[in-house]
Amino acid sequence: MSRFIMLMALALVTNLSFAEKITLANGEWAPYLSKGLKHNGYISHIVTEAFAEEGIEVEYVFLPWKRGFEDAKSGKFEGTLIWGYNEERAKDFMYSDVVAQLGTSLFHLKDKPLTWDKAEDLAKYKMGGVIGYAYGIEELEKQGVLKVERIGKDVGNYKKLAAGRLDIVLEDTEVGHETLNKLNLADKITADPKTLKSRNYSVIFSKKSPNAQRLLEAFNRGLKKLQDDGRYQKYLDASRRGEYK
Incomplete structure (x- = not known):
């Protein structure tokens, strides 16, 4: 029995050590996204938690918007957040489900x-x-x-x-x-x-990344879990109370 427990513990440690990590370009857009906010802002928090639900760890690189976009487009990063839809961007990126609806x-x-x-x-x-x-x-x-x-x-x-x-x-x-x-x-x-008319914003994944489709699907599953269990609204409410500052 003790040998079985040791093997199970070793397997757990091995799985944790090989948890998938991805890098996304991020930008300054407080109160949604910011290097200076707790959890990098409530939208970054939502994205982080959604991926965590699927066993994926996210690292953010904060850059000027244009540079972050271009670096993600070239495949330097798996993707970037958050962006509204347009046909020009859709040529190079795959769009997640809606993360935020803003006016x-x-x-x-x-x-x-x-x-x-x-x-x-x-x-x-x-x-x-x-x-x-x-x-x-x-x-x-x-x-x-x-x-x-x-x-x-x-x-x-x-x-x-x-x-x-x-x-x-x-x-x-x-x-x-x-x-x-x-x-x-x-x-x-x-x-x-x-x-003006409200706009939908998503995480976008570079088509240059070989994992784009898989990451998109994983993120969408994780995002739905946050919406269903109330964490999405919880984080939004916390941001409105100033708790991310």
């Missing part, structure tokens, strides 16, 4: 309210965004109906808005309010009550 708010000066009903009405405003971010109006940009001045970091957009050099900053609602508080601009800038 875009239109931040503006409180003394300069906006008037609009549909996205096309925003053509009369100077809008700012961040390079590589999807706001749900990309098709209108391609058609030349809307123009968005994009820069590398969102902070610069809010400063330009406060100085009157922009009319609108496009930003996820929760992210925008958090940034305004950090910059002490919440008394001057607010979000329009209406938001």
